[in-house]
Amino acid sequence: MIMNEKIKASEVLLTGVNGEDLGIMSTKEALKIAKELQVDLVCQSLASSPPPCQLVSRTDFKQQVIKESAKNRKVEKGPKLKEIRLSAYIEDHDYDTKKGQAERILTSGDAVQLTVRLEKKESQEAKKLVEQLIRELTHCGKQDKGIQVSGKQVIAVMLPH
Template sequence: MIRIREVRVIDDEGQQLGVMQTADALALAQERGLDLVEVAPTAVPPVCKILDYGQYKYEIQKRERETKKKQKSQTFKEIRFRVKIDTHDLATKTRRASEFLDDGDRVKVTVQFRGRELNHPQLGRNLLERAAEMIGDHGVIERPPLMEGRSLFIVMAPPTAKADRREEEAAPSDGAAADGGGETIGDALQTKGQVPEVADEPPAAAPA
């Protein structure tokens, strides 16, 4: 309820109606079958707008959902494996990764090396490939294998996040694939005997 005696009014077409008695502004809104909503309560006098409050509230909630979705798309979850992980644990962790991806999160899938295992990075690549295959259609590989200290990792993203990112990027160079579905597991993990790239640093209210 608006308790101020005078308010500055904007009508439903965006026209400035000037400063009015609150009672007159309410009457005008009611004549049009709309509501008088305070949109700038700290202004002097407060600014009110004649509008459909239900639609106004819906638009605010829609923007909030979009903002949260964008923020969420930037967050990372992580699952970690040892090179010698057993089949049951691998299935459990990849299932968890799939759940994260279904919720819209990016997932960092990491293989940690111990001792002399570091001399055999192919073991880590093989495990990452197996994990990505188990995750399947729940996600796509956004970043290929990367060494970070004693760990090798990939980043997987929900398929829709990958598609959105590709749309925002510049047009692909000549000869680039244009399938729109992101890298396949084989494309991303086929290092052909090369040493994995080394990382420079770890990845990073309703109105009154």
Template sequence: MINGQIRDKEVRVIGEDGEQLGIMSSREAMKLAQEAELDLVKIAPKAQPPVCKIIDYGKYRYELARKEKEAKKKQKTVEVKEVRLSPNIETNDLNTKVNNAKKFISKGNKVKVTLRFRGREMAHMQQSKHILDDFAKLLEDVAVVEKPAKLEGRSMSMVLTEKR
């Protein structure tokens, strides 16, 4: 809320250079703001009495937007990358997939390892669990199992994350 929108009887006023001007009526605070050719902005509406500051509103909004943008830059989004395997995978193919997973983990992403079953492979689902265990074992120096292997329909999957 700014200027005329502030309807409180009394407000605590902070000057343009940050010093406390004390508690006064909102009309008096508005006069002070107009004399300084600035805006009266309600900063803490929940306080008793509400806190208002005499500042340039456009500049204040710009500063808030800049702080928000800066905070957004510092955020790190974690993606989940997927590595798909099949039950009859050969050793060299498995090593290639392990190297890909290492790259993903080193970049700070999570890796979902999925073992897909098709046709007759469905009959030997439990015997193929060792492939996922081997995969986790090969990555145990850089990754830790976040979600252990779990059967979901035609696939078995687990999630690996970076070791802390």
């Protein structure tokens, strides 16, 4: 990111602190305005002529850079798989809590594995519970594969949209 006196162009296309268009002006004049407002002049791209620049407060700029780097790291790593465990005979309030957790995880960009541990002969109830959860979570995610029913647990994986 090129800032302040490091901008070598003679003219810049300036955007104000709040996003207002200030037009094309000399770099010296843009730097003068930046010093008056106690902000930085940041060049956004060198691809065009005159280069687009923006007046940005230093704290906002640092926060923006931190957010972008965190977002890039998350994209590089890919989505995490987070497990939510349930029982086949779950109370309504607990069900709502687990559903809310799954929604939060899916909207943050991570995948959810819904696991229902089985005790006796409750595989049908567990499968119905998982199917109901998947139906209610379709607005924020999609099912990866089918519902897997093994001897001791029922598992379904949901991916974010």
